[in-house]
Structures are given as C-alpha cells and as structure tokens.
Amino acid sequence: MSPHQFDIQLVAIIVAASCAVPGAFLVLRRMSMMTDAISHSILLGIVLAFFLVKDLSSPILIIGAAASGVLAISLIEAVNRSRLVKKDASIGIVFPFLFSVAVILLSKYARNVHIDTHSVLLGEIAFAPFNRLILSGMDLGPKSAYVMGSILLLNLLFISLFYKELKVSTFDESFASSIGFRPRLIHYLLMAVVSFTCVGAFDAVGSILVIALIVIPPCCAYLLTDSLFRMILLSVIFGISAAVSGFWVANWLDVNIAGSMAFVCGVFFLVVFLLAPQRGLFGIMREKRRQRMDFAEASLLVSLYNQERGDAVKDHPDSRGMFRSADFASKVVEFLKQKGEIAVAGGKLFLTEKGRERVRTTVERR
Amino acid sequence: MSSGEQNPVVPAVRVTDLTVAYGDKTVLWDIDLEIPVGSMVAVVGPNGAGKTTLIKSIQGLVPRVAGVVSIHGKPYEKQRKEVSYVPQRGSVDWDFPTSVVDTVKMGSYGDLGWIRRPGKKEHEKALSALEKVDMLEFAHRQISQLSGGQQQRVFLARALVQSASVYLLDEPFQGVDATTEKAIVRILKELAAGGKTVLAVHHDLNTVSEYYERIAIVNVGLVASGSVDEVFTSKNLMTAYGGKTSFFPERKSSRRAV
Numbered sequence: 001m002s003p004h005q006f007d008i009q010l011v012a013i014i015v016a017a018s019c020a021v022p023g024a025f026l027v028l029r030r031m032s033m034m035t036d037a038i039s040h041s042i043l044l045g046i047v048l049a050f051f052l053v054k055d056l057s058s059p060i061l062i063i064g065a066a067a068s069g070v071l072a073i074s075l076i077e078a079v080n081r082s083r084l085v086k087k088d089a090s091i092g093i094v095f096p097f098l099f100s101v102a103v104i105l106l107s108k109y110a111r112n113v114h115i116d117t118h119s120v121l122l123g124e125i126a127f128a129p130f131n132r133l134i135l136s137g138m139d140l141g142p143k144s145a146y147v148m149g150s151i152l153l154l155n156l157l158f159i160s161l162f163y164k165e166l167k168v169s170t171f172d173e174s175f176a177s178s179i180g181f182r183p184r185l186i187h188y189l190l191m192a193v194v195s196f197t198c199v200g201a202f203d204a205v206g207s208i209l210v211i212a213l214i215v216i217p218p219c220c221a222y223l224l225t226d227s228l229f230r231m232i233l234l235s236v237i238f239g240i241s242a243a244v245s246g247f248w249v250a251n252w253l254d255v256n257i258a259g260s261m262a263f264v265c266g267v268f269f270l271v272v273f274l275l276a277p278q279r280g281l282f283g284i285m286r287e288k289r290r291q292r293m294d295f296a297e298a299s300l301l302v303s304l305y306n307q308e309r310g311d312a313v314k315d316h317p318d319s320r321g322m323f324r325s326a327d328f329a330s331k332v333v334e335f336l337k338q339k340g341e342i343a344v345a346g347g348k349l350f351l352t353e354k355g356r357e358r359v360r361t362t363v364e365r366r
Numbered sequence: 367m368s369s370g371e372q373n374p375v376v377p378a379v380r381v382t383d384l385t386v387a388y389g390d391k392t393v394l395w396d397i398d399l400e401i402p403v404g405s406m407v408a409v410v411g412p413n414g415a416g417k418t419t420l421i422k423s424i425q426g427l428v429p430r431v432a433g434v435v436s437i438h439g440k441p442y443e444k445q446r447k448e449v450s451y452v453p454q455r456g457s458v459d460w461d462f463p464t465s466v467v468d469t470v471k472m473g474s475y476g477d478l479g480w481i482r483r484p485g486k487k488e489h490e491k492a493l494s495a496l497e498k499v500d501m502l503e504f505a506h507r508q509i510s511q512l513s514g515g516q517q518q519r520v521f522l523a524r525a526l527v528q529s530a531s532v533y534l535l536d537e538p539f540q541g542v543d544a545t546t547e548k549a550i551v552r553i554l555k556e557l558a559a560g561g562k563t564v565l566a567v568h569h570d571l572n573t574v575s576e577y578y579e580r581i582a583i584v585n586v587g588l589v590a591s592g593s594v595d596e597v598f599t600s601k602n603l604m605t606a607y608g609g610k611t612s613f614f615p616e617r618k619s620s621r622r623a624v
Contacts, residue, residue, distance in 0.1 A: 028462065161481055162480075162481070163483070164475055164483060165475075168472045170462070171462045171464065172453065172457070172458045175453055178446075178449070179475055179476030180476055225463060226464075226465070226508040227464065228462075228463045
C-alpha cells in the first residue's frame with residue numbers, strides 16, 4: 001500500500017465514521033432524505049461565502065455551508081407547516097431551488113474557480129492526499145483528514161452530550177417536549193451537525209456518496225440490533241468497512257472511488273436485507289414457515305389428544321382432511337414421528353407420552 | 367359547572383379561556399375547566415372534538431390562540447415537573463431500537479435535565495415502576511415485541527417514574543386487553559386516592575361511571591363538566607355527540623341503583 005493509498009483510505013474512514021454517527025438518528029427520525037436536501041443546499045452557502053472571502057480554503061466556507069444547510073431545513077419546515085404541500089414534496093421543492101441558485105451563481109460569476117458541479121456531486125477523494133497540511137515546513141498529512149477529523153470529534157461530542165435528549169425526542173417527540181426538552185432545538189442542532197458533516201465530506205466524496213454513507217450504514221445496523229447504542233456502533237463499522245472495501249474495489253476495477261464506496265454500501269445493505277437473522281427477508285420467511293409448521297403440528301396433536309379422551313367426534317384420527325394437501329400432511333406426520341411425539345400403528349396415529357406432554361403445555365400456555 | 371362541593375384548595379388544573387386553532391379551523395373554543403386535587407376525570411366527546419388537543423394544549427404542546435393554564439395555582443410553564451403525560455400509544459414508533467426498561471427510564475429524564483445521564487438510581491426507579499404495572503419480567507425485552515396492552519403499561523410506568531402530581535393520559539385504554547384495562551384503572555384509582563389528579567381522554571361511555579368520579583364533556587367548546595352523577599346525562603351527551611350516540615347513562619345508573 002502506497003502512502004497515497006493510505007491517505008485516501010484514512011480520509012475515507014474518517015468521512016464514513018462521521019457520517020454514520022448522525023445518520024443513525026436521521027434514519028430513525030425518518031429524515032433520511034433531509035440528507036439529500038442538505039448535501040445539495042450547502043453548495044449555495046459555499047458559493048456565497050466564497051464571494052465574500054474570495055478564498056476556497058477559508059473556514060468561513062464551512063460556516064456558510066452549514067448555515068445554508070440549516071436554511072434549507074427551515075424552509076422545508078416552513079413549506080411543510082403551511083400544509084399546502086405534502087412533506088416529501090416540500091423537500092423536493094426547496095433543495096433543487098437552492099442548488100440551482102448556486103449553480104447559476106457559479107456559472108455566471110465564478111467560471112474560473114475550482115468548484116465545479118461535477119465534483120460537488122461525485123467529489124474526488126483521489127485528490128485528497130494532494131492538499132496537505134504543512135506547518136513550519138512539516139508535512140502533517142492530508143488537510144481533509146484534519147477537517148473531517150474535527151467534524152468527527154464534533155459529531156461524537158454532540159451525540160455523547162445529547163444522547164439522552166436525542167433518544168427521547170426521536171422516540172417520542174411530544175413526551176420529550178412535555179418533560180421540558182425542546183425537540184425543535186434538538187432537531188436544528190442535529191441538522192446543523194449533519195450540515196457540517198456534509199460540508200466536510202462533500203469535498204472528499206461528493207454529495208451523492210454523502211447520502212449513501214449517512215443513510216445506508218444505519219439502515220444495515222437497524223436490521224441487526226435492538227439497541228440504539230449498538231446501532232450507532234454498527235453503523236460506524238459498516239461505514240468504515242464500505243469505505244475501505246470501496247477503495248479497493250475502485251483500485252481493482254480502476255473506477256471512481258466515491259462511486260465504488262457507495263456501491264459497496266448498497267451491496268452491504270442487500271446482503272443484510274436478505275440475511276439478517278431475525279429481520280432479514282430470509283429470516284422472516286423461515287420464521288413464517290416455522291410458525292405454519294408449528295401450528296400444523298399442534299393442531300394434529302390436539303386433535304389426537306381429544307380423540308384419545310373421546311371428546312372430539314369431528315376430528316379425524318389420522319392426518320387426512322386436516323391439512324390443505326396430502327403432501328403437507330405427511331410432512332407434518334413425518335416431523336412429529338421424528339420428534340417422537342406420535343407413533344403409527346395399524347395405519348393409525350397415536351400420541352406418545354411426549355406428544356401428550358406437548359399438548360398439555362401448549363394448551364396451558366394459551 | 368360546580369357540582370356543589372366546596373373545595374377550599376386551589377384546583378390541580380385550571381384552564382381559562384383556552385382556544386386552539388389549526389390553520390383556520392377552531393379545534394377548541396373558550397374552554398374553562400377546573401380539576402380538583404385528587405380527582406379522576408374523564409374527558410369525553412365525539413371524534414374530532416378536540417380531546418387530544420385539550421390534553422396537549424394544557425402542556426403547551428400545541429400553540430394556544432388564547433387561554434391560561436395553571437397547575438396548583440401556578441402557570442404550567444413553572445409547574446412542568448408536576449405534570450406527567452401519557453401520549454397515545456400509537457403516536458410513537460415501537461420499532462425504535464430500545465428496551466422496555468430504557469423506555470421507562472425516559473420518565474426520569476425531565477428530573478435529570480439536560481446532558482446528565484441516568485444512573486443506578488434511575489434504573490431502580492424504572493424497575494420499581496415496571497413492577498407496579500406488572501411488567502418486571504419484560505424489563506429487558508425489546509419494545510417491538512410487546513402487545514398493545516403491554517405497550518400501554520410501559521407508557522404508564524414511564525409516567526409513574528416522573529413522580530408528578532397531575533397525570534394527563536390520552537386514551538389509555540385504546541386497544542388494550544381487559545386485564546390491562548383493569549390493571550390501569552386500579553393504578554389510576556390508587557394515584558387519585560393518594561391525592562394525585564388524573565385526567566384521561568376516554569372513549570367507552572359504558573365504563574365512565576365505573577372508572578371516574580368526574581367528567582368533562584367536550585365538543586370544541588366545553589359542553590359540561592363536574593361530577594359524573596350530575597353531568598353525565600343523556601341531555602349533555604346529545605349536545606356533544608348530536609344524534610350519534612345511543613348511550614343513555616340514566617338508564618344504566620338507575621338499573622344499577624336497583
């Protein structure tokens with residue numbers, strides 16, 4: 001691994017981690033698409049701040065960007081609260097407008113400045129190592145690692161300070177409000193944090209990948225855990241893994257790095273979506289099949305039990321007629337035989353003591 | 367509206383001239399309401415009558431167009447800690463990744479204030495609240511695995527942790543099983559007997575006289591409020607519900623009197 005490759009991965013890892021942390025809350029708040037709005041709207045702030053200071057590396061740009069992210073959120077909420085358009089539509093109205101204003105300003109007044117819309121959308125993390133932090137002649141590493149590192153620290157600080165406030169206002173907003181927390185304030189703080197993250201990250205990875213890194217890792221984590229803390233932790237792990245493996249995929253296929261990272265995120269989600277133990281698609285199917293079998297077994301056992309005690313006249317002593325197909329019936333009988341809960345003698349089914357025991361516990365439980 | 371008894375103490379909840387509007391639609395109009403300390407009060411009224419809005423606007427959760435709310439004689443804003451709120455069970459996402467005991471612990475967040483984290487004391491409190499609602503064995507269960515009745519018990523436990531003196535409940539019996547309903551009624555009655563004040567949005571007119579001693583009948587305006595015996599009449603219900611109810615309290619209560 002060359003130092004250049006190392007630097008790119010270092011930046012990618014920091015970006016992925018700082019995206020995943022607020023991302024977990026965005027996903028739980030059903031606000032994933034706000035990321036889309038923020039990551040596009042920040043361009044306006046960057047452009048306006050640039051006109052003000054005429055310096056692409058000024059920290060004022062970050063503040064301008066974060067401010068325009070928060071502006072986008074406020075406008076979306078204002079349009080929303082008017083109740084004149086639907087919620088998702090208000091997102092679709094506001095951010096393309098802000099983005100397009102930025103694009104017009106750029107193409108009219110800043111043609112020769114290096115903020116082109118292409119790199120806003122896709123970023124160019126491959127260039128990250130070239131822009132280095134040099135203090136009194138010492139090369140301290142890629143500058144974006146420091147910018148993103150500070151944003152990561154900010155995010156971690158925010159989440160750990162306000163963990164409880166974020167948790168309660170995400171779970172039950174009106175309750176949070178009733179106990180004196182201010183969910184709207186927390187909402188805007190979170191949005192500001194997301195804006196900062198987008199600003200820092202978009203330079204490195206572009207606004208499309210920012211969305212992927214904020215939304216997809218928490219969605220994977222959500223399907224795998226029942227605890228908020230573990231969800232955040234897993235999000236970070238997923239994000240970092242996607243960043244690193246995305247880099248090597250890009251290296252191998254010789255394609256855009258940011259694009260491969262987003263692609264790997266998507267692949268991760270697909271795998272989790274299908275294979276997550278309880279909530280994955282296969283898990284759910286398996287569980288349904290198990291329940292169906294469980295119910296079929298119980299019905300057969302109960303009917304045999306009633307038969308034994310002579311108080312079920314309608315139920316057939318064998319499995320025929322109870323189930324929708326003979327195939328399924330023989331499968332149920334086979335399973336029960338294997339478990340030793342029934343026995344077959346003279347073409348008829350009988351309960352074993354174990355089978356009786358199961359009936360008793362099943363009936364008792366209901 | 368006074369039912370005749372002279373209550374020398376300040377009411378637990380006093381609502382004056384409360385008016386609330388969503389856009390150009392008036393949801394509550396000029397409500398005046400006094401809830402005596404230690405009473406258990408049903409808020410009834412047809413769908414869209416503003417019952418939930420009443421509970422929410424008492425706590426300033428929806429903006430008031432006009433009106434003043436005081437709790438034990440002081441403005442609500444200064445008495446927030448005295449009020450415990452149980453929102454509608456369906457108002458939250460039960461797939462949220464958290465456990466029963468952590469959800470109940472949220473009841474202590476208000477006392478903790480900003481930034482401070484719940485510790486051992488809060489954990490103990492949460493467990494003892496869970497014990498009261500008979501849910502201790504579910505403490506470490508994920509909340510998405512709970513039945514409707516269990517969810518409601520968790521919400522009630524969270525409110526109990528708050529150690530408030532006024533309980534505002536939004537349809538606590540909505541979609542819960544009979545056992546849970548009995549358990550919740552028992553706990554609410556205990557609270558009222560211990561001098562706490564309970565105000566609950568209630569739907570089932572059949573159980574009003576069994577569960578509550580006082581009632582507030584609402585339909586945008588306040589139709590009537592006072593003791594169940596005096597105010598829970600078919601005349602008042604007709605005013606609130608129009609012709610849409612076939613429930614006649616007199617018939618029922620006279621039958622019980624026999």
